[in-house]
Amino acid sequence: MTDHSSGAAAEPDGTGPGGGELGVGELDRIAAELARVGGIVGVCLGGSRASGTHVPGSDYDLGLYYRPGELDTGALRALAADLCGRPVEVSEPGGWGPWVDGGAWLDIGPVRIDWLYRDVRRVRRYAAEARHGRYESGQQPGHPYGVPSYAYLGELALARVLADPTGELAALRAEVACFPAELTRALESDAAWEAPFALANARKGAKRGDAGYVAGCLFRAVGLLVHALHARAGRWVVNEKGAIASAGRLPCAPPEFERRAQELFRFAGTDPVSLAAVLDAADALTAEVLAGAVRG
Template sequence: MNIPENKQRLLTQIADDLQSVEGVAAVVLGGSYAAGMASDQSDLDIGIYYHADKPFKVDDIKAVVEKYAVSPATVTDFYEWGPWVNGGAWMITEHGKVDFLYRNIHQVQQTIDKAQQGEWENHFEQQPPYGFSSVIYLAEVNICQPLYDPAGVLAAWKKAVSVYPRALRETIIRQSLWSADFTIWQAAGFAEKHDVYNTVGCMARAVKNIMAALFAINERYPLGDKRVMEQLQDAAKVPAGLREKVDAILCVSGDTLPQNVTRLTALHQEVVLLSDGLYKPLYQL
């Protein structure tokens, strides 16, 4: 990690304060700094883990935030924002933006266990643009830097996710490529009717599913939709010119809808060829 000295001091101070809060079971650095993709403008993303049966008090988190915030900050209660991004805080400090993310240890453990069995889900309404994939929990564990972990919870999880689950890979590839296949079929019909609203919606949805399949094909956990191309840039099994092809698919006008769907169909076929024979359509469309 290449964290500026002022941000490193701030991170250490905040982590020390958080670990003294009753109910805080672990504290980690996550986000772009942990993933090695940070820029000068990157936030500090701090994960705060707790046990559901003995959580910390949100007022105690507010007290930590108020110590460092230089302008009014946001601190949420548990699960106010949805079932996956289950709470946190957003503040501006004298050294830049800092985000807190709450994480329920039981929920993360359950998600990791299900992933080993090939179970995952995507909650579309959780956040823009494409929702929250449960696999992000595994990505967070994989890249995070523990700052406080007295019970070794993160250490055990890191070992569990260090090898991409075979069953998860197969499930995501099959489900995502089928969803894309079915969605492209729908997009073609909408394009014939010059229905911009539905065609564009289908194309964005299909591209999202194609990207999910590419992560699984390359046995990588996605950290979310931000910088998705950077996350895949050195992957071994990616269509040549992926970014340019996606841009060409999603840059549309009312007159180009059929051509855009044709490009999308071609990209899907390329990814199917990269899927090690795992993809077979459920039905003939």
């Protein structure tokens, strides 16, 4: 799942404290026990473990899809304590903030397992909105671009279902298997006006040598392009980490997109002339991405 961590409880970057691995069948056993907890609809494996891009010691990110108002957190605490051999802090729904929701971090010997709550009713609502080209975005620590509501759809689409007793999770996953055409149009439309707008504002900061403001505008503009490119390719993007590289591998990306986008952030100093040159390069890259949308 995606790390949407919030303020007081910032999640680590994806490697457990001891670099351990679960034994054969252990992950499925844990998922089955979780699925028996009241209120849980199903359990998914997300993140690098689901995509096959993990390294030894990567966390096991488990999405716990639950019905609001029904989640038995007492049973989750008991299960967590049983697995870890000691009490574990397990949050209530919403305890980690409005976008990450809540969960727990378990260290089972050298193995780190993250439980991440996902309100199944909320995911279903976001899926319906996405089909009509609507989405919302919220700020969360650790996510400088923000968390778009469709990230939760991408999580489910890219995850591996471990436990789904009633089939409800599989049905919801089928709804988000394909990237909605209306959402593609919305993201491309948003990029078409906001990316140039952000870069135009950056020009004002560049004249004053305000490199920090320029960097912030650049990050926003590039993020818009990255999300638009993924949408154009019908691909979900759920996290800022590695998103530029992922966009650069898409067939619809301009030549050398990754290199050119990353180089925008390598400027040093506050010289207005140098900052203006960086923005010239950003304008050119933006124009190429947006021209692809017109052709499409």
